[in-house]
Amino acid sequence: MLNDICRLQPGIRTKRISSYDRTGGNDDYIAIAAGTTAELAMMEGAGIVKHIWITLNCEDSFIRRNAIIRMYWDGEEEPSVESPLGDFFGQGFGEAYNFVSLPLAAAPQQGKALNSYFSMPYGKGARITLENQSAEPIKSFYYYIDYEVHPEMPETMGRFHASWRREITGVQKEVGENEWATLGASENNPSVAHNYVFADIAGSGHFVGINYYVDNPGPMWYGEGDDMWLIDGEDWPGSLHGTGTEDFFNSSWCPNETYAHPFFGYAKVPDRIGWMGRTHCYRFFLQDPIRFEKSLHASIEHGHDNCLTLDLSTVAYWYQTEPHLPYPALPAKELRGNMPVITERDVHLWRHEWRKAKGNASTLWGNEK
Structure with a gap:
């Protein structure tokens, strides 16, 4: 990953757009009124966003789910990035907590500093916005957007995408929540029909990561679900088929402890009965991206044979050619709240x-x- 750090690249300039006080004072922030959208950055020409840092102050304790970050490349009208702010940077459930990975981090104090190191190329301009859907103003919003200006952008450079999804999953069989065959014999699931879908992509590109937030209302292990990947329109079982949720997230044997690796881990686990409560898993495919030429359909079972009712939300990250499929409409903020504890x-x-x-x-x- 450090191979290019010594290679000189004449003609490339480093620049920053930030919230610094234009008067030379120390009020180095912007305010974002309730119900308004702030344009954080507008870049012209070709370049690459290299780093984003954000922190904010708002009376709304759920602002990380009530603020929406969007990014647009090359003059597009539909955003390539659309997600609640916290979920994008690796904080689920509207909560603030520390999170460590290579491309994304929520840093001390108590996860209040949000960082992205994903490279985000563009050839004909870029725009980044933050919409405050809260009833409270964001009193102070501090940010850096560090980027490079390039003479041109090669056609081989994909555009960065990220999409948030959420579903309260339903039990598919009359036997009920039959994880671990607790209630009777398990049935097979030779299909993706009832899986939780976290990416449905058209175009050419590669998938590079997922933040996976699960709220489990019962004490049973939530993770017998297999990940399933259908590439370029292929049928089940597809080119990649997993063996269980924790296996997909590079762990094993139903973990319930925090763990931080640059590529994968558990940033948040419940301290309840069994696996009851809120868990945040993550996996980044930085050395092993999942490549596709025409399309990618990526999903995971919610319990074996989709037998569990769970509150699942995800942010998927990938690079692709444009145009991209329109994302599912974000639910209204009233529908993005957590399920009761x-x-x-x-x-x-x-x-x-x-x-x-x-x-x-x-x-x-x-x-x-």
Whole structure:
């Protein structure tokens, strides 16, 4: 990755657009009123965005989900990047926490400094915006956008894309949430029909990463789901077929601990009952991008045979030729909120209903069949 650091490249200039105080004072930020969109940067000609740094101050504790970042290349009208701010930079659920990877990071204090090191080329200009969909103003928004100016951009340079998706997944079989065959024999799933789709791409390019945020309302392991990749219109099982969610994220045996590798890891795990609660996994394909010439359909099961109800949200990252398919419309901010936290009280109520179903004997323990 450092091979080119010593290669001199005459004709390329380094520039920055930032929120510095134009008067020479120390008010080095902009304010973004509720319900408005700020243009953070407008670049002309050819270049590459090399680094973005952001921090912000807002009374809305959910601003990381209520603010939307968008990026446009080469005069396009539909953004190539569209995502809630926190989700894009590796903070799910509207929360602030530290996150470490090679291309993206949320740095101290407590993950309040958002960084991207993805290279983002453009040939005929670029524009980056931030929409504040909160009811509260962003009182101070600090940012750097560091970029290079190039004489021209080769046609072989793909354009950077990122798209946020979310789904409350449904149970597909009458037997119910049958993870680990707890409720009966498991069935097969020779299809992507009911999988959670995190990328549906038309064009030529390569896929380079995913942030995967899962909120699990039950204590059972959420991750028997296989990742499935259909390249250039091929049928199931496709060119790449996985063996389980944790395997896809380069870990094993149902992990529930934080771990940070430059390419993969677990930035957030729940401290609840079993695997109940919010988990953030990530995987970047920086040495092994998934290449496609015409299209890519990427999905993952939510539990084996799609047997679990989960709150899944993702940001997928890739490079491709333009034009790209329009992204699914972002849900209104009222529909982007978290699902309610399942509490110990809820679990106790489940137990109460189970006791009644078992005859309410005074010594029922909890594992009686």
